[in-house]
Amino acid sequence: MNKKRNYTTSPSSYLGITLISIMLVFQAGCGSSTSDTELDVIILDQNLTGNPASERDLPDISDPVAQLGMALFYSKSLGGAMDAACVTCHHPGLGGGDGLSFPVGVDSLDPDVLGLGRTNSANLPIVPRNAPSVFNAGLWDSGLFFDSRVESLGKENKANGAVSPIRTPDSDFLIADVNAGENLVMAQSKFPVTSSEEMKTEDFENGSTNDVIRDHLAARLGDYGVGEGELSTNAWLEEFQTAFVSSEGAEVLVTFDNIAYALGEFERSMVFVDTPWHQYVNGDLLAISEDQKQGAILFFTPVNEGGAGCSGCHRGDVFSDEQHHVIAFPQIGVGKGDGNNDDFGRERETGNPADRYHFRTASLLNVALTAPYGHAGTYQTLEEVVRHYVNPVASVNAFFDRGGWCQLPQYQSIGNCETLYPDSIANSRLALQKLGQERQVMATPFISPALNDIQIAQLVSFLESLTDDCAGDRECLSGWVPGAGDNGPDENQLNAVDVEGNVL
Template identity: 35%
Template sequence: MSFSTLKAAAVLALTSLTLAPAAVAQTISPDDYIQFDRKQAELGQLLFYDKLLSGNQNISCGTCHHHDLNSTDGLSLGIGEGGEGLADQRHAVVPVSARIPRNAPALWNLGHEDVRVMFHDGRVEQLDSKSASFQSPAGALLPAGLNSVLAAQALFPMSSPAEMAGGTDENPLAVAFDDRIDHGWDMVADRVRAVPDYQRLFKRAFRNVNSPDDITIVEIANALAAFIGTEWQSHDSPWDDYITQGKPLPALAERGRELFFGDAGCSTCHAGPLFTDQNFYAVGVPQFGPGRPFDGDTRPRDLGRMETTKNPADAYRFRTPSLRNVALTAPYGHNGAYPTLRDMIRHMCDPLTTRSAWTPGMARLPQIDGLTGDFAVLDDSEEMARQVAFLDLTPVTMIEDDIDALEAFLNALTGKTALQRPLGRPDAVPSGLSVD
């Protein structure tokens, strides 16, 4: 089958999808989440904000997925290692050669039992219904005993030089990861088990931990998953009241609901209780930043799902994001190209028009002295044409009143208690390092 035939077949499959009536009425409840252990979640909260897990001990999971920013970093493309501060105050304190190539995804409802893929390109995926088998970049080196796909995902930011590990000329942890990924994980565990308070907390949270030697990367990842999976549960939006109690939505949001499940076609992909089918589509979000070149490619572009599958039919495809609490997690797109929800709605309705109107000033990028080339790919006419050729979206005509209505409906997916998290950000962590 030719490359063009593969793409045509994929587009046909996308446009022919229909949403089962039952899916429209689905909502979620506390019973739909993995039942993580509370003590492990409390331990995971500390690990999540502890910079001890990073190579240079200067960045934590919480730096890019912060409570104050609704589990994101508020940026299009952030600064990982070498940065200091949060959101638009984050800046490079040492020379930084590139930004993080993709937007920091929100963490809402990742502990839901239906979640099976992680990252924008789905490179970590649950392969069975018992959360025991996973596909990941680590292959056979992924440790056994992880409690969820969320735990498997938690391992990989630690191993990324740009995100948390740092460079091999900077610290021994980065050297260990560069040697072999599991060697780096072993060293992370060595660091954690050396802290007396963590020894006590792991023994309290895990039945199999009787001595410091029993603390491995598996327990660390499982604690992180327990925290993330319980901390960002959200299922009390006006939409949920509409489904479970029959409480009407505001008039404008009701009009948006009709469009979302009707003429606008949003529910084709944003389906089910999480408002995502967890599949991958090319929607033509304007690309910029360093990209993720692979297999000898030198262009600063991001081929999305293709990097994982190596299938040319997956070029420029990215995972359908969940829309629950989407109004809290700007900017939007796999690289945060659109600063407002309204901008993103417009793009999904008419991607060709919005791409042509997009400007670099719409990106939220912290200043990095000496860094150039953020928008170099925009001057590559062949690459720009290729991205358009791979579009899976069929434009729909929406007037401004329709955009108003869709935006109102998406705001109705915001949980009433979304800003009231059960554990929140800790004031201090066992390592004694600073907390962002």
Template identity: 30%
Template sequence: MGFLLLMASAVPLRADPINAEDFLPFDAAQARLGELLFHDKILSGNRNISCATCHHPKHGSTDGLSLGIGEGGVGLGPERTPGTSETAVKKRIPRNAPALWNLGHRDVRVLFHDGRVQATDYEDWEFDTPAREYLPKGLNSILAAQALFPMTSDAEMAGQPGENEISGAVRPLVHEAWPIIAKRVRSIPEYGALFVAAFEQVNAPEDVTIVEIANALAAFIGTAFQSYDSPYDAWLRDGAPLPPAAEAGRVLFFGRANCVSCHNGPLFSDQDFHAAGLPQFGPGRTRAHDLQPRDTGRMNKTDLLEDAYRFRTPSLRNVALTAPYGHNGAYPTLRTMIRHMADAQAMRAAWRPEMAALPAVPWLDEYDFVLADDRLELARQDARIDVPVVPLSEAEIDALEAFLHALTGARAQTRPPGVPGRVPSGLPVD
């Protein structure tokens, strides 16, 4: 390893630390209220799915699936099924459920895999979102802005047009559904009292708007999923030695493997967008008038060809808890994801559909992999890959994997946020 140490000496061999003061200040009473809302299916159109269904503490704040089974499904995590008859799912969620760790950190400025919610420098437009000028004022963070949109997605929480009053209001403009959701929540007496107690500006239940709901959700997520007590943090702060394999991986990560070029800063993410050429499958997050089930990533937001197939760099903190990996969960293990990032084209050529964690949905299965044999589409994706090839030995892959495990927080692994025994709506809790 002496050669690797020499090569790495020219670059920083550490990331910035995280401390409690690096997080946005959230109100504790609002966070307790947000925990109930996070687990309450009252926020969904058909009252059958909650935020926690796809971001469950049991699964490291994700759902353990490549592409989730959203509104209409039954069960939790890898055991979730697509439902039956008229209430069954109409399509898979097009992207992997992102983890929630450290989203309350002050450095977070873009959310969603394509960054369609992002902080701005505009005086009168704090967040750029799909709601544009209709985004309500008073949101306490970018995390609150992001929390608004799963509630208005037909496949995630809203349901199909005509199934309920929320899904009907989403079209043509998503903001028209938010007052309906707020009325649902504040009409439950227990919630009304909790909002009055938690928010200074709420004097009566009828004052509750979608802003208070989103701010409460953000307060919960931004506090409950803080994590900065990993072995790496102990090394960074106190000089506590890492296990030898993880130490070798650290040197590689910040050195010859150059993972740090994208996974940098306290969150191990540059919060920028890169084209890693992952295998495409599922319904895709298609652009208007595109008949192909593809996902062009950042280009969906910017309309710039240069952004085609680029996706946000994920944080690597607690990454060992959040399999499968990639914007669509293409790889089941850290090891296979490391291999892909070292040689994207070779790994994509070797990728097989059975590597994806996709619950069987007989009426959708035939469409899941239609792009796999599309020669022209594969060539377009190959042309956009901007992650360089880095030859790695098996021992080096072992070392990098060990280092990534050293980014797992102690409390995240042993005491994740719990699940309330009940919620004020009386609906079942996942």
């Protein structure tokens, strides 16, 4: 930014100014504008290439292991009661998430119904956090989950955790889990199957260790030992033999490590980064609109220079610094067992109260496809999110004043929804207080920008330019969705439909 300012205000000479004017006229002739000139400087300054996937070792969806991973990702056999799969909460047709504030995992009324209208007999979601997208999971280098409880200890750039050891909930904070596996995504995929609310159910392997649960599921798919005969149709061994090019038997091949590795490779093949913004950074000046350019300038310019300061945290081509910050989006839901139905975020892992209410900075790639937003899925639109940054206190108050969560699409069909989360206002205010304290000692990069309605619309419009066309296009996504005529190696494939019965 400064470079440009010095340039235009430098007393050098009329000649300089004339040259600039000629340049601008010339650029305008080529479809370029002053906003392009400003963005040029920003792109250089912030080292943006537009392509976060470059120089990364990521599989293609045609890779046989990724193909096996897809079959596993869609199989309800990995759910303890065979009623939930990974795709239950992470469907490509729903932006890699589930379109809900909080997921409904096990015990749903209809396991194959995903998105709005998916519910359980109590008509109440019990998973405490919003399901993030699995798109671009291979682009994270530091940690997965909102609190990074699956965390690379070395955080090497562009490695997806493949270089140094990984800590998981199976090991203590900062201690390597020697069984974590190849990369962060593989390490993460060992956990949903152990969660009673997400996939396991209370009854399956009740009280068993995580490893016993995983081994039982592997034995179910491999049709050996404790899992023998649990699947009436079972062609998994052939699938594993093909994927791993091996003639070994099930006890060697169909292990939970191999399951987790294949799940991870499938997820890591979901690279959706070909956005209009990417095309713009690579020289197509017409790829985004003038409003989006103005939004981009605001996004990448610090608040004290008249911008919105977003890239202070949503940094680089991935749009995340992979650090944890307090943003104080409204907190609802059953909570993580902290305080009164509260969620302390990163503090739960570090044990440090300074990290209370800190959550990992979201990547904003394809964000237009993944409403509702935040770790508790409380804002339904990007405009609401941006308005929160402008004035968090007013925004949280307005959220609760207008009936808060009861207006969220997922809660509109829930009777007595006002009485559901009696502590949510108090919890949300505690998070705002924490933000206030950090601001007082300048311990947070979150400074509220003063933005008018036009600027807010421009920022929203810029966020929309971060969507890969393919990520929102059913046809283009078909490589990541098994054919609905196919029921998978165990006849237990989740062929998702929406609440009206349309194929997702």
